[in-house]
Amino acid sequence: MAASTELERFPNTGLFLEGRLRHDLSQEEKVELESLVSRVEILPDGHRLISRGDICDHSTMLIDGFMLRTLDSGDRRYGVSFHVPGDFVDLHCFALKRLDHNIECVGQAKVGLVPHERIAEVMKEKPHLARLFWFSTLLDAAMHREWIMKLEQLKVPQRIAHIFAEVWCRLDMVGLAFEDGFDTPLTQADLADMCGATPIHVNRAIGELRKSGIADFNRGEVRICNREKLESFADFEKDYLYGDGALSLRQDGL
Amino acid sequence: MAASTELERFPNTGLFLEGRLRHDLSQEEKVELESLVSRVEILPDGHRLISRGDICDHSTMLIDGFMLRTLDSGDRRYGVSFHVPGDFVDLHCFALKRLDHNIECVGQAKVGLVPHERIAEVMKEKPHLARLFWFSTLLDAAMHREWIMKLEQLKVPQRIAHIFAEVWCRLDMVGLAFEDGFDTPLTQADLADMCGATPIHVNRAIGELRKSGIADFNRGEVRICNREKLESFADFEKDYLYGDGALSLRQDGL
DNA sequence: CGCATCCTTGAGGGCCATCAAAATGCGTGG
């Protein structure tokens, strides 16, 4: 897979836009991108990278592990998006300056820090790379929109199936999925926060998925025997991920 | 109000970022922005500006009227966001090239078309203005996130109240709200599409809001006698709109 | 082996979908 050779050359940023528009990055841009990472850190499970309202002067590339964007309301946490390796998780905060949400590690994570002054340089001197940065934040927005629709459309068992289908697909794009599923440190309680349901109901919904042979979830191991069945149950259409679906930009260039 | 003098000078783009970071635009940038509009059009109710999958070579500034971003699934339409005058509604498609969603007029709308080649020039030569363009698309993403949380958190009557509170607040920022509410061509069926509910249930929910004195809705006229009551019922916290709330950037500059 | 975390199970009630139908308001044309 392309991802592994890219990772050898660019250990910190080799997965950025992999499966999407990475092919549109020139060698020079890839080198420039890798050089933006000023420091690499390992963060423990549950670590909160950024809290709502923080003013920040750097953004974070997720190199290894998983992260969750959350919002708090009342005394509950709600998940609004999920991140996999290769995601430039808080590139947003370069333009927003103050983030509207929290970013938390799910399991241990390895991240690369990118100072905003370097991104400002890119804005001034590398418009094409800047445009791809912009693209990557809009990809998040497209995923948000899909999730809004799915929340409006689907019941809880299907919502969970949709999360499984999306994460599996995204891990596939960066070469981290297995034939029959994927591993993630997500708990049933995390899934509940992402679905707007109670952990109790999520548990029952997962039981249903298991019983009907759609997916199995046990302590972070998601196993799927029939991809088609999962995706049709969840009404999952991968186009919105801008990989190789109908919205793909591969053949167009920018 | 500031909005009206800005509109005299910049009839097509005078509301862009009004109430948010418009103060951060220099006179020169405002002139540049206004000059980007190559053509103004009036579009009829229900007109579909862009459909999912279209490749487009221009973006659209909403000058007057309202628009809805939608996604279709099964044989139903789902609303994922709502637009008011001053919104650069499909700036996204400059970087995405192919849009993942549809954009439709709700009522008659007046729009300004901006060719992508002009935006590409801005990217090359006006990094600060480019950054504000980026900001405006991230504002959409922040609104998406809030809506995801609200869908996870709220029942239908509160969702409707939240839509009322948000739209009222956004119209206020661009000087288009009344003391006691606002007007919009939205129907109960549109609200249903935005809430993921049936029109029937939306009707009953509106009845509840009316009975409990939270808000009245009749053929597009939203009337609210007690703002505080509405906002607390909907759990509406306007920070995420990046106006004058806790996340405001006014005092920081960029 | 105790403890914390995570997962599982049961009973009762409220929210919202579906099916079915009707009333209201508005624009158009006779």
Next chain:
DNA sequence: CCACGCATTTTGATGGCCCTCAAGGATGCG
């Protein structure tokens, strides 16, 4: 000015999804 068609709003009855309260079982770690 009225008749008509159409979109929009309103109402009623039944059933399924998911919440809450309450408790119990499994797994891994020190």
